Amino acid sequence: MDINAVPQDDSTTYANNKKAIYARDEDGNIRAVSSSGWEAEETVTKQALHDLQEHASEAYNDVKRGLKSPLYFHMYNIRMDLQVLAESTGFFKWSIKKDFCPEKFAKISQKRLAIYADAMGIKEEDLQILPKKDTDA
Amino acid sequence: MHKEFHHTHSAHCESGVMSSMLRYYGLNLSEPMVFGLASALTFAYLPFVKMGGMPLIAYRSFPKSIIKNIRKNLNVKMKLETFSNKEKGEKRLNELLQEGKIVGAQTSVYWLPYFPEEMRFHFNAHNLLVIAKDDKDYTISDPVFEETVKCDFAALTKARFVKGVMAPKGLLYYPIDVPKSVDLKPVIVKAIKKVAKLMLKTPVPIAGIKGIRSLAKAIEKLETKEKRYAKLFLGHIVRMQEEIGTGGAGFRYIYASFLKESSEIFDNNKILSEASEMFLEVGDEYREFALMIAKALKSKKEINFKAIAQKLNSVADEETLAYKKLLEFVKEYK
Numbered sequence: 001m002d003i004n005a006v007p008q009d010d011s012t013t014y015a016n017n018k019k020a021i022y023a024r025d026e027d028g029n030i031r032a033v034s035s036s037g038w039e040a041e042e043t044v045t046k047q048a049l050h051d052l053q054e055h056a057s058e059a060y061n062d063v064k065r066g067l068k069s070p071l072y073f074h075m076y077n078i079r080m081d082l083q084v085l086a087e088s089t090g091f092f093k094w095s096i097k098k099d100f101c102p103e104k105f106a107k108i109s110q111k112r113l114a115i116y117a118d119a120m121g122i123k124e125e126d127l128q129i130l131p132k133k134d135t136d137a
Numbered sequence: 138m139h140k141e142f143h144h145t146h147s148a149h150c151e152s153g154v155m156s157s158m159l160r161y162y163g164l165n166l167s168e169p170m171v172f173g174l175a176s177a178l179t180f181a182y183l184p185f186v187k188m189g190g191m192p193l194i195a196y197r198s199f200p201k202s203i204i205k206n207i208r209k210n211l212n213v214k215m216k217l218e219t220f221s222n223k224e225k226g227e228k229r230l231n232e233l234l235q236e237g238k239i240v241g242a243q244t245s246v247y248w249l250p251y252f253p254e255e256m257r258f259h260f261n262a263h264n265l266l267v268i269a270k271d272d273k274d275y276t277i278s279d280p281v282f283e284e285t286v287k288c289d290f291a292a293l294t295k296a297r298f299v300k301g302v303m304a305p306k307g308l309l310y311y312p313i314d315v316p317k318s319v320d321l322k323p324v325i326v327k328a329i330k331k332v333a334k335l336m337l338k339t340p341v342p343i344a345g346i347k348g349i350r351s352l353a354k355a356i357e358k359l360e361t362k363e364k365r366y367a368k369l370f371l372g373h374i375v376r377m378q379e380e381i382g383t384g385g386a387g388f389r390y391i392y393a394s395f396l397k398e399s400s401e402i403f404d405n406n407k408i409l410s411e412a413s414e415m416f417l418e419v420g421d422e423y424r425e426f427a428l429m430i431a432k433a434l435k436s437k438k439e440i441n442f443k444a445i446a447q448k449l450n451s452v453a454d455e456e457t458l459a460y461k462k463l464l465e466f467v468k469e470y471k
Contacts, residue, residue, distance in 0.1 A: 012255070083190075121295060
């Protein structure tokens with residue numbers, strides 16, 4: 001790619017940052033130049049972000065309807081899934097699934113809750129409730 | 138930090154960190170040179186390793202391999218330290234900074250607060266350089282950012298100690314002895330040979346050119362899969378290629394730059410400069426492939442999986458020629 005062909009698409013997914021990309025300059029040297037974004041990349045990043053948001057909002061509704069415990073929402077809200085949460089806590093997947101059950105999660109041991117809180121970077125008391133959404137009012 | 142440190146905006150985290158670190162300690166190597174000497178270019182498609190429910194697709198060697206290959210190939214004495222707990226890990230980093238060292242660290246992108254929301258995913262193998270600290274923040278030279286950034290103690294420690302796939306375990310690394318100069322020629326030949334052989338001659342269909350063709354086959358099969366999954370899979374390929382550490386096209390461009398620099402070291406070697414041009418082309422082809430997918434994802438029409446797979450196969454054809462070119466060079470310098 002030539003330097004003048006390096007896309008400068010001001011992608012919102014770059015959030016005003018730039019990425020370095022190597023391209024050929026007028027003298028035939030290949031050096032790093034900054035790119036403010038590329039539409040193709042923006043499309044797929046947005047797709048991934050949208051997918052994560054969808055999971056989180058579906059989870060939010062499930063918790064609200066009493067089908068799942070708040071843990072289930074918080075997991076998706078911090079862009080994790082069962083796999084990542086299991087790896088982050090060292091818990092078995094099946095045991096985490098049990099904690100998705102609202103009745104079970106209400107009786108969770110302090111020790112286990114503390115491990116979730118640490119791995120997810122969320123305070124113990126916050127982990128046990130569903131945060132209010134702006135649209136909830 | 139004893140001397141002045143110059144932050145450089147790099148295309149890839151691990152090669153960027155190693156280049157900046159070596160330069161600080163007296164060995165001036167560009168990011169592409171580090172990337173090339175570490176034989177970091179590759180391709181791997183591992184359908185049985187899942188990340189976020191998607192198969193692992195890698196356009197470069199495994200995390201830490203650049204650090205380890207540079208150590209081996211350039212005779213740089215490096216120390217790599219991991220820790221059993223956060224407290225020890227944080228204390229050790231602070232000690233090293235106190236001694237005036239700049240220190241490489243492996244982290245998870247998600248937990249670094251200076252990353253914008255749009256880029257925060259659970260990816261555990263992001264490399265950065267810690268260059269100083271004050272009473273609450275570290276000063277970090279993160280190669281993929283334009284300027285140095287600040288990060289509070291707790292956040293960096295959290296990012297260093299996530300568990301899971303490629304868990305960093307608080308990894309810190311720094312050189313103890315850096316040669317003042319290196320005879321690059323033999324290292325270049327060896328490193329090029331390794332990449333070309335791996336890409337052309339890996340017998341299993343998960344790595345090298347054969348891996349690319351397996352991925353093309355998987356794309357063709359998406360026709361029979363559920364639509365939502367098919368779209369996410371295609372998006373995933375491009376994200377792995379373009380977004381995660383500049384990916385497929387970006388790495389081909391870095392490699393092209395390495396070959397151009399190498400050609401000059403070998404008295405303007407013609408084969409190397411031709412190969413450099415070829416890798417620029419291959420990089421462009423990867424970007425066309427990415428663009429084709431992005432367009433298909435946006436369009437309301439049925440996705441033509443066959444055409445996308447065909448495009449990837451034609452990239453593989455071109456890339457094959459580029460590696461064959463490299464083998465010509467290796468033969469000349471045997």
